[in-house]
Amino acid sequence: MLARYVGLASLLLLAACGGGGGSGNSNTQASNPPSNPPTGTSNRAPVVALENPTQIAIHRHAFSYDASQGGRTFSDPDGDALTYDIKLGHVYNPYNDPNPPRGLSIQGTRIFGAPEELEGVYVTITATDRHGLSTSHQFVIRVLPNSAPTVTNANEDRLIAVGGQVDLEGTRGGSAFRDPDGDPLTYEIQLRGASSALSIAGTRVFGGLDAVGLVEVTVIARDAYDGEARDVFLIAAPAPEPGVPTMPDPGYVYRDEALPLPSMFKPYPQSPTLALHDTSPPDNITSDAGATLGRVLFYDKRLSITNTHACGSCHSQARGFAGTQRFDTGALGIPLRRSSMALTNVRFNNSRNWFSDMRAHTLQEVVLTALQNPEELGSPLQVVEAKLRTTSFYPPLFTAAFGSADITSERIARALAQFLQSLISYQATIDAAVNPMEYGDTPDPSAVMTAQELRGLEIFQNVGNCTLCHEINRQINNWWANNGIDEVPLDPGTMDLALRRDGSIGVFRAASLKNVAVSAPYMHDGRFATLREVIEHYDHGVKDSRNLDGILRDVTFAPRRMNLSEQDKDALEALLRSFTDNHFLTDPKFSNPFL
Structure with missing residues (x-):
């Protein structure tokens, strides 16, 4: 957008406009010694002698500029003294803007202040001679956003022995950060982790770790315009390294x-x-x-x-x-x-x-x-x-x-x-029930599942439509959604806007249900301790939030309710327990070789 402003200003700079004299913000300056037109000649209007280049201002930073350039912007062919009028405007009304850009003022030919709007300011300066002839010239002040500080000399992570001491200056003598706009910086230091033995004095961190642990040190540099940068580093007192793993011979098969x-x-x-x-x-x-x-x-x-x-x-x-x-x-x-x-x-x-x-x-x-x-x-x-x-x-x-x-x-x-x-x-039992060994074979769930598990499978696939989110064969996630556990989400969930349908928040990936009976607690925040609590939620507890995914709404757009009987809840829970693969949970090739 600013490039468009500058382009328009460049066209305007090519033309000088004659017209009525300015009003309100005028100042008389003698660009040449006063004189009368030569006998027998007409008075001539001022001319643009030195165009104002585009000026750069920083949002909310002090700005000052003399639009007459010390009296050099205009000259008068007849040597008349000139008075000046300056007006400020937006791109949509550059000449007679009733609400000029905020933050800038005019005193004589000087424009000063701290611009409060992140857009181009159109400046029209008009010079008028003593006979009332005038010429205008326009240029743009580009208002750029404040540049936040940057980390230029980051602190390094530090490993110390248990009981060892550390004494460091977080800004590295002022070299850790630089502000592109030259703004002065203030600093804050924050500690997380095993930080009880460390102290902060100004920008200094000192002390030691009397036990194995880790401290995260964050040095924050701020300018006066809401810009900040963070240098994060670690101070760790490690434990002795662990031993050697026990490896089978021959090794396990994973292919x-x-x-x-x-x-x-x-x-x-x-x-x-x-x-x-x-x-x-x-x-x-x-x-x-x-x-x-x-x-x-x-x-x-x-x-x-x-x-x-x-x-x-x-x-x-x-x-x-x-x-x-x-x-x-x-x-x-x-x-x-x-x-x-x-x-x-x-x-x-x-x-x-x-x-x-x-x-x-x-x-x-x-x-x-x-x-x-x-x-x-x-x-x-x-x-x-x-x-x-x-x-x-x-x-x-x-x-x-x-x-x-x-x-x-x-x-x-x-x-x-x-x-x-x-x-x-x-x-697991569910694999034998629904996963044939060869493509084209038809599995028979009734050959391996109890009557209760079969009823649970019917509820899972047809009554609850759980397969819309949870694929049954590999027990993988089919969907990501806000699943109505809170009317107002306490956790924003994914920050990827492309994954937040209709701008919803509290959107999470559906979990795999394989071995779900042994993987409690449930939900992204572990709020449900048992499978029964999860079933109760999807049965009748889904909250009516504006963020609720459409897959959990019925034809009236209300939250879906299964309203299962206690017997059917038992059946659904029995099905979920059939997802447990005890061989997988105990297979030594997945176990800890350091034990």
């Missing part, structure tokens, strides 16, 4: 082609590469060596900056790789904002968005996010790379998986992703 998978987990005959909804990237297909390395990494507490937490700390095999409590804690020692999601069949995710708020788009991105987040593992990538390079058992594992002993964060992420891809559950 799809070596497993007795039902047809739904295998590629279609017409598409021999990947199964339906399989998110495994073609360049990182699960291999035995890759998943073996991934298993060790998944359970190795070296991956946390404090050597106290691993991926497996928050994702328990016995719980379908769901969290061990409502809100798990990571290296920082602060409860997570959301419940840790189960990882069963995590690779068969047709939305291709992970975490409950869908902020990651590949399993490798999931891994790297958790690895670096201080609330989870808190390890800067270069720190974890260096740590693994000095661990004797890792070079052979990386060589087996990738052909060389090079240890990089990209390879760490690939190996962990392969282990996650291997977490396929396919030996």
